[in-house]
Amino acid sequence: MLATSKPLAGTAVVPIDGLIRPGNRSEKRIAIVPARTRVFLPGIDRSETFRIKSGCIALFQLLPDGRRQIVDILGPERLFGRGISDLHQCGAESLCETEVELLTAMxxxxxxxxNQAVRQMLRRAQAHxxxxxRKTxxxxxxxxxxxxxxxxxxxxxxxFQLYLTRTDLADWLGLTLETVSRYLNRFRREGLIDFAGANHISLRDRTALTQIASGRNLALVQ
Known part of the structure; x- marks a missing residue:
């Protein structure tokens, strides 16, 4: 069931400080990160932290053979940066055009x-x-x-807008692309979810999905 995908060809890698619009001390410092861009933070102090204003960031690790494991998905108001996660060990990639704000360390x-963001990330890492x-x-x-x-x-x-591709979901959940597609199609046939186009999804029966996620509805997870 393990994911076997490799990084997307042509993914850009840029320093995030090169994307930040200049401003004075009283202005917010904003960066617009293009879709499917891997960011790194050379020249920025380890205490600097970024807040996602809109869009989606995936934190990931790469295996020696190039396979990718997504370790967390970050949406609006989530924090990331060297003050929270070690980007020498964990990379960051925008899954869509993403606006981030450089937070002033002062x-x-x-x-x-x-501290709250670190605790949240720890809870999410334990759940992941x-x-x-253990989960099917x-x-x-x-x-x-x-x-x-x-x-x-x-x-x-x-x-909600589904910024993750099927490959992203596979790399996040430790599954194959085929398994992800099969279960999404099954959930759709069962009336649990619906798609409006390829990238917009709605949960039609959130209660049933919650039961499945917790292992209380075995009929739909076999």
């Missing part, structure tokens, strides 16, 4: 936000380890859909 409240180690394919995909709805659906709704 802000006294930033330390509290970073359980997902990869159906449980993994149901869990991912609920997580993405929580990050990207507006006003607590059930419809």
């Amino acid at each position: 802000r006294r409240s930033l330390e509290i936000e970073i 380890a359980t997902l990869l180690g 394919a159906g449980e993994r995909i149901a869990s991912a859909l609920i997580d993405l709805a929580g990050q990207f659906a507006e006003n607590g709704g059930n419809a």
Whole structure:
């Protein structure tokens, strides 16, 4: 069930500080990261941190043979940067055009936000380890859909833009591309989800998906 994909050909790699629009101390410093761009942070102090204003960032690790494991998906208001995750070990890639804000290290409240973000990332890492180690394919995909709805659906709704490709989902969930496609199609046939175009998804039966994600509905995860 392990993912076997390799990084997308032609993916750009850029320093994020080269994308930041210049501004004075009183102005927000914003970077627009193009879709499918890997960012790194040369020349920026390890205490610098970025907040996602819109879009989607994937944190990933690469195996020696080039295979990719996505370790987390970050949506709006999530923090990332060298103050939170070691980008020497963990890379960052925008899955769509993404706007990020450089947070000023002088802000006294930033330390509290970073501590909260680190705790959140730790909780998510523990949940991801359980997902990869113990959950079935159906449980993994149901869990991912609920997580993405929580990050990207507006006003607590059930419809959201799916920035991840099937390959991204496979690399995040430790599955093959075929398995991801099969379960998404099955959930659609069962009336649990629906697609409006290729990249917009709605959860039609969130309760059932939650039951599947927690292993309480075995009929739909075999």
